Amino acid sequence: MNTVSAPSVSRWPAEVLPLFERAITCEYASLTRSGAPITWPLTPYYDPGATTVDVSTGLTYPAKAERARRDPRVALLFSDPTGSGLSDTPVVLVRGxxxxxxxxxxxNTDLYVRRVLEKLPQTVTGQPWFLVRRQQWYWGRLWIEITPLKILWWPAGQLDAEPLRWDAPADVTAPPSDPAPEGAAPPPWAAPPADWRPGADRAMRLGxxxxxVRDAEGWPLPLRSLGVERVDDGFVVRTGALGTAAAGRACLTFHDHPEVFTGQENAAFVGTATPAAGGVHVRVDRALADFSLPTGRFSQLRRFVSSGRKLTPRLAHEAxxxxxxxxxVRRPE
Incomplete structure (x- = not known):
């Protein structure tokens, strides 16, 4: 593995900065209380010159942030440039x-509204502002700022090749999180499917x-696969050289969105990974709840209304x- 020297944290590799700025989605991996990895696609936000790459999650569904507050070891994988306008992009893995x-x-909410209107204006195009203001359950936000400690990147996405590597100076660390909220967190708002198999069949259409998995030091290690096969008890995935020995508790995340981001399909499964002939065998224990957002305006509005009924009562509780x-929800000046 080739290592790139870095005299300061602000001098990240130039090759990765366009993706940090323009990627519509990245895969955000964190660890549960029991140490299992969970990965979901999120939109990254990076301001030129900043020392963090940021993602957000809803105030009414704060599990992603609470996992990071308990265990700040997280990872971002930039492996899908769809919608970024970039070509010949590297695949980039950030451990931070x-x-x-x-x-x-x-x-937090003001910042989220501003950033979304700048990066994804089409998500609110055509909506009267009074309707946007009523979606407080969605726009109310927690931010997760990620300080990179290690960056691996595969030029032109050649995952079978050795990655380049950047390491932060030894004295770089991240500031502490804000204090944890008082009282008990609410239960999950969406129930996972009782049977993972129908979702697995749908997931195979998402690429x-x-x-x-977790790496040798216990950090979440998300890896873009090079192929996938459906088997009776889960999936066999083919990975690059970094993932050939993947083993242990695992999360398998499928997602897809159009070039102009107007919705997204997701499917995620948790289970156990073991090396196998032809790749890594992931035996699925269960599927995670589906957080897909349909692309049609009517279907999207119906999904927002349904989600809003469930999540609005949680808003005051979490605040x-x-x-x-x-x-x-305030319109930026």
Whole structure:
């Protein structure tokens, strides 16, 4: 593996910066309380010159942030350039420390509205602003700021080749997260399917998945697969050289979205990975709840109304746990 020297954290490899700025999705991996990896596609946000790459999650569904607050070891994988306008992009893996920000929910929400309108304006195009304001359950946000400690990248996405590597200076660390909220978190708002198999059949239409295991040091390690085969008890995935010995508790994440981001299909499964002939065998224990967003305007509105009914009652509860008022959705000046 070729190592690139780095005199300061602000001097990340130039090859990866366009993806940090323009990628519509990356795969965000964190660890559960029991140490199992969970990976979901999220939109990354990076401001030129910043020392973190940021993702967000809803105030009403804070599990991604709470996992990072308990264990700040996280990873970002930039492996799907769809919608970025970039070509011949590298695949980029970031290992870093997470800092959860929820001490100012109104500032968080204002920042999210501004960033979405700048990066994904089509997601609100055609919606009257009074309808956007009513979707507080969605726009109320927690931010997760990731300080990179190690960056691996495969030029032109050649995953069978050795990656290049950048390491942060030894004294780089991340600031602590804001204090954890008081009281118990609410139960999950969406139930996972009782049978994972129908979702697995649908997932096979979404392209090659991302396999996440833990590396030798215990960090989540998401890897874009080179192929996938459906088998009776799960999947066999083919990985690059970095993942040939993948083993242990695993998450397999499929997702897809159009070039102009107007929706997204997701499917994720957790189970156990073992090396096998032809790749890595993932025996599936269960599917995770489906958070897909349909692309049609009518279907999307129907999904938002349905989700809003379930999540709006959680809004005041989550704000109260943080001793703050419910944030309002404000149009940027």
């Amino acid at each position: 420390l997470a800092t959860v920000r929820d001490a100012d929910l109104q500032a 090659h998945p991302v396999l996440t 109260a746990r943080r001793h703050q008022p419910v944030p309002v």
